[in-house]
Amino acid sequence: MKAVAESRAGAVRPEPRRGGPLRIVWAVVSRFWLVPVVVAAWEAAARAAASIDFPPPSAIVLRMRELWLSGPPTRLFLSDDAIADLLPGLGRMFAGWLLASLVGVVAGIALGRAATAAHYVEPLIHFARAVPPPMLITLFVLLFRSSTQTQLAVIVFGVIWPVLLNSMDGARSVERGYLDTAAVFGLGRRERLLRIVLPAAAPKIFAGLRLSLSLALILMVISELVGSTDGIGYELLQAQRGFDSPGVWATILLLGLLGYVLNAVFVLVERRVLSWHVRGTRTT
Amino acid sequence: MLKVVNLAHAYGDQQVLAGIDLSVGDGELVSVVGPSGCGKSTLLRSIAGLIKPSHGQVLINGVPVEQTPDDLAVVFQDYSRSLFPWLSAAGNVALPLRRKGMSRRARREAALAALDQVGLAGSADKYPFEMSGGMQQRVAIARALAYRPALLLMDEPFASVDAQTREDLEDLVLAVRANHNMSILLITHDIDESVYVGDRVVVLTRSPATVTESLTVDLPSPRDQIATRELEAFVRLRSEIGRLVRGRPDLVGEQ
Amino acid sequence: MTGARLVRGAVGVAGFLAVAELAVRSGYLDERLLPPPTVVVREAVLLVADPEFTSGLVGTVSRWLTGLALAIAIAVPAGVLLGTVAWAERATRPLLEFLRPIPSVALIPLAILLIPDDFLMKISVIVYASLWPILINTMYGLREVDPLAKDSLRSFGFGRLAVLCRVSLPSTAPFIVTGVRLSAGIALILAISAELLAGGAEGLGVFVIRAGSGNRTDLVIAAALWAGTAGVLSNTALVAAERRLFRWHHVRSGAVT
Numbered sequence: 112m113k114a115v116a117e118s119r120a121g122a123v124r125p126e127p128r129r130g131g132p133l134r135i136v137w138a139v140v141s142r143f144w145l146v147p148v149v150v151a152a153w154e155a156a157a158r159a160a161a162s163i164d165f166p167p168p169s170a171i172v173l174r175m176r177e178l179w180l181s182g183p184p185t186r187l188f189l190s191d192d193a194i195a196d197l198l199p200g201l202g203r204m205f206a207g208w209l210l211a212s213l214v215g216v217v218a219g220i221a222l223g224r225a226a227t228a229a230h231y232v233e234p235l236i237h238f239a240r241a242v243p244p245p246m247l248i249t250l251f252v253l254l255f256r257s258s259t260q261t262q263l264a265v266i267v268f269g270v271i272w273p274v275l276l277n278s279m280d281g282a283r284s285v286e287r288g289y290l291d292t293a294a295v296f297g298l299g300r301r302e303r304l305l306r307i308v309l310p311a312a313a314p315k316i317f318a319g320l321r322l323s324l325s326l327a328l329i330l331m332v333i334s335e336l337v338g339s340t341d342g343i344g345y346e347l348l349q350a351q352r353g354f355d356s357p358g359v360w361a362t363i364l365l366l367g368l369l370g371y372v373l374n375a376v377f378v379l380v381e382r383r384v385l386s387w388h389v390r391g392t393r394t395t
Numbered sequence: 396m397l398k399v400v401n402l403a404h405a406y407g408d409q410q411v412l413a414g415i416d417l418s419v420g421d422g423e424l425v426s427v428v429g430p431s432g433c434g435k436s437t438l439l440r441s442i443a444g445l446i447k448p449s450h451g452q453v454l455i456n457g458v459p460v461e462q463t464p465d466d467l468a469v470v471f472q473d474y475s476r477s478l479f480p481w482l483s484a485a486g487n488v489a490l491p492l493r494r495k496g497m498s499r500r501a502r503r504e505a506a507l508a509a510l511d512q513v514g515l516a517g518s519a520d521k522y523p524f525e526m527s528g529g530m531q532q533r534v535a536i537a538r539a540l541a542y543r544p545a546l547l548l549m550d551e552p553f554a555s556v557d558a559q560t561r562e563d564l565e566d567l568v569l570a571v572r573a574n575h576n577m578s579i580l581l582i583t584h585d586i587d588e589s590v591y592v593g594d595r596v597v598v599l600t601r602s603p604a605t606v607t608e609s610l611t612v613d614l615p616s617p618r619d620q621i622a623t624r625e626l627e628a629f630v631r632l633r634s635e636i637g638r639l640v641r642g643r644p645d646l647v648g649e650q
Numbered sequence: 651m652t653g654a655r656l657v658r659g660a661v662g663v664a665g666f667l668a669v670a671e672l673a674v675r676s677g678y679l680d681e682r683l684l685p686p687p688t689v690v691v692r693e694a695v696l697l698v699a700d701p702e703f704t705s706g707l708v709g710t711v712s713r714w715l716t717g718l719a720l721a722i723a724i725a726v727p728a729g730v731l732l733g734t735v736a737w738a739e740r741a742t743r744p745l746l747e748f749l750r751p752i753p754s755v756a757l758i759p760l761a762i763l764l765i766p767d768d769f770l771m772k773i774s775v776i777v778y779a780s781l782w783p784i785l786i787n788t789m790y791g792l793r794e795v796d797p798l799a800k801d802s803l804r805s806f807g808f809g810r811l812a813v814l815c816r817v818s819l820p821s822t823a824p825f826i827v828t829g830v831r832l833s834a835g836i837a838l839i840l841a842i843s844a845e846l847l848a849g850g851a852e853g854l855g856v857f858v859i860r861a862g863s864g865n866r867t868d869l870v871i872a873a874a875l876w877a878g879t880a881g882v883l884s885n886t887a888l889v890a891a892e893r894r895l896f897r898w899h900h901v902r903s904g905a906v907t
Contacts, residue, residue, distance in 0.1 A: 141737070146745060149745060231659065231661060233662075234662060241878045241879075243835075243881065245839055245843045246873065336846075351759035351763060354763070360760065363756050367749070370751025370752060
């Protein structure tokens, strides 16, 4: 098992590591030199402009620390605000995303394997996913009253379509040879679905899940901006209304970090789960 | 063992098989040779129960085939479409054993034993993308062996590998056949191959296919890639089959 | 699409509407909250004659398309630059990797602070959000160009520019169109979100807020139907363009949306 893991890792990284510390320094410099340049230029420009709405990065970082990292070390310095702002929104986002993913994958695979049934619902699906989710926020607000339900509804409605369509596509385009083989060796319906169709469709399902995760973050923010009393989006709105522009910038930066981490974690999981596919025809 | 009676099949109004009769005895290895596009694969798919033929019957041990029979395994031509890329070699071999009610451990052991037989003892945990084409086809053969079918169907099993590997795999099939009491139906477009591995060669005409001839291969065992092919009997059989298909230019210079 | 498939699709839509109608009429769903489809469809038709709605639709769609056009004008050349000049791509990669995951709607409050002009504010957030899919797809497409095709042209003595125009760009075009299709969806979300947050004189978002404050869910759903229609039309047009222009190309893009 270990040998396999090693040989696979070796296959992914074909270049042998060579060169000493100088080479590593050069690699870092050639890759990251622009970042300090841009930050320095931004700092200088912001100080020169001296506008309240355009604070220098140093002020933004200070504000971030003040807002979210002023807590006790036992809580990794997270402040009460950090926990109060981040947790509810993230909780809703994950709940919505997981719910949509579950329904999307199950329904998508079912429809992908049942071509005739899919014909009946495809026009509805294609129309529904073309409706921009923000159009429905007001509707959900009126329907649900509770803001948590409203936000969940916005997120679920918005992110289910990429998962559903990709799962359908994946289940529909399972290599015929795989199914023939399964039939010849007498695999039952359940096994065929779980052990053949699901893994065969997995690369497409993951592409859909990834798309829907970044969409979920967007919808979390917009739903909190429009109708919520907590969450990062709500704090962002408060900062804007209070003309706390370092706070606005800081929140955006935080959301950027969040998006980056979410995507990185997702890619990590995807690589692990789809290790057999990474070497194949990955496109996204 | 296997009996095919007056089997005919058409896709729409295109007739591919026009009344095929053939049989495979217990422990016999029958090669079916014919020009490509003559419906060999349709024949195999009908026997495997993957398609329902328009006419005729397939009997295994006297029982008509309705769905895919229990006692049957298939090695397909295109290993890349029949090995599951998300499973290791052992995983691929063990998967069909689930329905035999074997424990996880027993499945794994059976898989390792089968892989050992095809010369892949050290590669059980490799994934298909880490193996050469020849190795992948060996895994497919191991999967069929571990399943312990009474009848093994092979659909152009060596057509997607290079010449050297092909010879190795032909010998592998002969070797496992000597060890297991298994009836094998091997479909090929290669005349030499059909003679080399077969106890009997069934020659098909081009589409819509019928059986023109069934020739017994009277060559000594064990066969040898060099010596057997030099034998006068081998050359004579090869010529005879070649003559049977002469006048059918689609067989000449094929692939 | 075969006839049988069309019929089935129509049956599906009709069935959905009938079930929804029954659910509302029978009192299973609250009629004041969720109007029956017949009412919604009637309202949707009536909206065509409502100047407040039509000016809103025209306003939103024109901002959407303007933003998308600007995004194409910026992202395609930028993508070509980053896709062909290796050191530029390396240097900007960390910046792009950080900027890309920022959820674009979060920029709307900032844009409201920074850009006093309503039209400019809305356009800039639309442009920002739609840049990414086009940029990424252009860069990706350039990376996928068959090196053999480039080499063979170069061996005939063509220069870098000629190779770019004759080989790289044409074979990247399908990827760019895919990027535009992805961007179009996001741009519409942003166009409407900006209106929800910043208000304005007209727009689909503005219309929906007004309808919502009057508890007119029938009008909200009717407007959503029109927004969906706009989305379907743009998507269909771009898919058709992809199929027509690039029949030679089998893009095995990872995602469908």
